[in-house]
Amino acid sequence: MKKGDKESSIEVLITNILLDIDRSSDRKISECKLDLATFNSKEKTLEYIELEKSTIRKSLKETPYKNRTSIDLYLEYLQQNPLDVILRRKAIKNFLYNCIILYGNDESAQTFFNSFNYRKQGKIEIVKSIVTRATLLEYNAFLNNERNKVNEENFEGIISHNNQLEWLGSKTELVELIKALVETESIKGSQKDIANIIGNLFGINFKNFSQNVQKITGKIAGNETTFIDKLNKNFTTFINKSEQEKRDTSKKRKKNIS
Incomplete structure (x- = not known):
């Protein structure tokens, strides 16, 4: 593979890797947001965040193919405001150039840096390591931001200061509606999580939703x-x-x- 072709192929490979990182980190962050929405206290939210960060630290230690320079570059990218996409690509490229050293200049190296083989490359431990490590770093940055928000602001669960939604019915009616949604399996999730999220949406706290349901059952x-x-x-x-x-x-x- 000619030098120019290899450079071009590496750039395509970087783009593919970044797309996988985005998909992976977006999925983790979305799942985390759903979890955070179920907490009604600052203490529980911070406890959850610290537990997640602890899991990240453990996972980072277990992820193979560590490269300090690449990690530092990616961390530097995550600290930028606005984020510098060029620095991000540089971090991934740095990691890949270390892969060149590992693979050498033999036929396997040419196969690895052929961008058309990315799906096959995606199964290679080195590529999986890049995606996993970057995903964990991005998730950790998200958690840091969430922790700062909780510490700096008056905690209100998922209700923002600008929330315009207001439940005008009775609390009993909202319990009935939520329970109906749960029983018809219209929303995926546990009854507790569904009740907390919908309750938070309207600024209503269900301390014990199951107990609320029992209270209205006899009346209904x-x-x-x-x-x-x-x-x-x-x-x-x-x-x-x-x-x-x-x-x-x-x-x-x-x-x-007519």
Whole structure:
């Protein structure tokens, strides 16, 4: 492989690796955000963050093919504001050049740096190591930012100062709605997590959602005027009204034509 071709192929390889890092870190951060949304106290949130950071430290130690220079460059990139994408590519490139030393200039090196073989390369431990290590570093940076937010601001769970959503029904009605969603398996997750997230959305704290459900069960039993019935009735009324408006509009059009 000519020098120019190798350089071009390495750049494509870097792009592919970065795409995998983005996908991997986005997935971890999204999962973390869902977990953070279930906490209603500063202490529990910080405890969760520290536990995650501890897991990251352990995973970093276990990840093979350490390269201090590459790691320092990537950490430097994560500390930039705004983030410097050139520095990020430089960190990955530095790691890859160390791979060249490992592979040498034989035929295996040419195969490794052929960008068209990336999916095959993605199974190579060195490439997996790059993606894993960078993902962990990005996740750690995200956790640091979240920890700073919690420490610097008045903790309000997932409710922001600008939240405009307000539950106008009763707490009992919200419990009934959440329980209905849980029982119909309309939302994936545990009952506790679903209740906490929806409750936080409206600034309502369910200290013990299961207990809330038990309290309203006796009241609702045999009562046809439950909140779900009200929703069904109002939605049916809306459908009927919409259909009637369509029929009225159709009649007017026919009348105008005639």
